[in-house]
Amino acid sequence: DGGITQSPKYLFRKEGQNVTLSCEQNLNHDAMYWYRQDPGQGLRLIYYSQIVNDFQKGDIAEGYSVSREKKESFPLTVTSAQKNPTAFYLCASSTWDRGIMAGANVLTFGAGSRLTVL
Amino acid sequence: AQTVTQSQPEMSVQEAETVTLSCTYDTSESDYYLFWYKQPPSRQMILVIRQEAYKQQNATENRFSVNFQKAAKSFSLKISDSQLGDAAMYFCAYRSANDKIIFGKGTRLHILP
Numbered sequence: 001d002g003g004i005t006q007s008p009k010y011l012f013r014k015e016g017q018n019v020t021l022s023c024e025q026n027l028n029h030d031a032m033y034w035y036r037q038d039p040g041q042g043l044r045l046i047y048y049s050q051i052v053n054d055f056q057k058g059d060i061a062e063g064y065s066v067s068r069e070k071k072e073s074f075p076l077t078v079t080s081a082q083k084n085p086t087a088f089y090l091c092a093s094s095t096w097d098r099g100i101m102a103g104a105n106v107l108t109f110g111a112g113s114r115l116t117v118l
Numbered sequence: 119a120q121t122v123t124q125s126q127p128e129m130s131v132q133e134a135e136t137v138t139l140s141c142t143y144d145t146s147e148s149d150y151y152l153f154w155y156k157q158p159p160s161r162q163m164i165l166v167i168r169q170e171a172y173k174q175q176n177a178t179e180n181r182f183s184v185n186f187q188k189a190a191k192s193f194s195l196k197i198s199d200s201q202l203g204d205a206a207m208y209f210c211a212y213r214s215a216n217d218k219i220i221f222g223k224g225t226r227l228h229i230l231p
Binding site: 031033035040041042043044045048050056058059088090092094106107109111112 | 153218
């Protein structure tokens, strides 16, 4: 079945350590997204990528980094520079097409990764 | 920059009744897309309904419908015949022409039996 796989589901990190969250999709979607979810804050966009080897900062990119070397994969690294990394992280993907129907396609989400900093 | 505002952090509705969730947004774009997503306790995000800004007709999906007021930049969600399974967080989302997608802070909907 096609979908998005995020791993690990739960992750614990000591302060000062970098950690990488995996996101893989087999939907042949061009665009991929990373969001952070905190209570009362909704989903906040960290990074997104419309195409391989290209990505854009979202609203809260500081302390995070991403790569898009393959269409299927969009890993997120939470660096030690991120001051409050404990959160629920959601990866999503979407088709992307220029033209009048661009944007009509919806996000498909992974099940999320819960990161806790000890 | 675009923003999405959901002014109701929580709402409650009696089972079988109708409820409307509010969403307003701010943008200078003319071509964009709006969505409502649902997040049940499992935390798996699910699309409820979508609306293209160039369409004047309001979108409808079974018991879910929207009231899209482009000039007022308002995009409310109406749930008819509320069911226990509708209890969830509901998020309004905006997709811009450059594929950036932002969300509001959400409204937690409680269904009272």
